[in-house]
Amino acid sequence: MKTLAVLLLLAGLLVAGCDNGVRYIPEVAGVVVALGPSGHDYAYTLENGQTVTLQGDAFLDDRMADVGQLLLTGSSPKPWAYRIIGGSTKSPLAPSSFPPVCYGLTVGPGRVGDTWVETELNLHTDPPAVLRVPKAPTFTADQSGLGDDGQMTPGDVLCLDATGRAVKYLDTPQF
Numbered sequence: 001m002k003t004l005a006v007l008l009l010l011a012g013l014l015v016a017g018c019d020n021g022v023r024y025i026p027e028v029a030g031v032v033v034a035l036g037p038s039g040h041d042y043a044y045t046l047e048n049g050q051t052v053t054l055q056g057d058a059f060l061d062d063r064m065a066d067v068g069q070l071l072l073t074g075s076s077p078k079p080w081a082y083r084i085i086g087g088s089t090k091s092p093l094a095p096s097s098f099p100p101v102c103y104g105l106t107v108g109p110g111r112v113g114d115t116w117v118e119t120e121l122n123l124h125t126d127p128p129a130v131l132r133v134p135k136a137p138t139f140t141a142d143q144s145g146l147g148d149d150g151q152m153t154p155g156d157v158l159c160l161d162a163t164g165r166a167v168k169y170l171d172t173p174q175f
Contacts, residue, residue, distance in 0.1 A: 021120060021130035024060070024080055026072040028052055029133075029164025032065050032083075044071055047162060054081050061123055070103040072131070072164050082121070082131065084160060102159035102168070105131075110158075112141060112150040117158060117166040134165050141169035 030046030037043075044052045044065060052073055056064060058081045065071045065083035073081045086103030108128070110119030117139075118132040146152060146169060159168040 021128040022077055022125075023118070023130050023132055024072075024074055024082070024121075025076070025132045026164050027074045029070065029072045029160075031162045032067050032069055032071050035065070035067065046071065052081075054079070059083070060121065060129055070160060070162065070164060072133075086160070101161050102157075103161070105158045105160060107152045107156050107158050107169075108154050110152040110154075112146060112152065112166075112169065117152075117169070119152060119158060133160060136161060136165040136167045139166055139168065142171040146171070 028046075028050065030048050030050060032044050033047055034045040035042055038053050041053050041055050042064065044054065046052065052071065054073065058073075058079050059065075060080055060082045063083065065081070070084040070086060071081060072084070073079075084103040084105050105119065106122065108120030108122050110117065110130075112135070116132050116134055118130050120128045120130050123129050152158070152169060153171060157170045158166055159170065161167045
């Protein structure tokens, strides 16, 4: 009986400790300045001079990156890539709260931690794909959209800088 209680307790802890989603943490991030075929793969040259070679099927949303887009890549849980459209020049249509450099990511359910921000990507996968990026030292958040527990409201915008760090959380659906 005692063994059964211990097993049930352990099973409960394992279930409670499981996260709902697959985490993708970028190992390389940068703005694409050039791209071209490399055999069956594609070579992306980033602003910092680094070149990343990827297979087309590595992109989480099946949309390959183009020049001017922010490219995030990693190797776990499998080789992956994700591109974020945005720009290094502020659009005159953007609200004044937008930083001058904003690669805007519309957030799904997510939260802000001490040194990171994570959000579900709107890919309609099961389990959900969760992107976790580091916070820039200057990270700020519009507090009206951020819950006391750091929860972000789906549909709001997370601005990333050209190195893939979160710089601002905006509680506005306008981008």
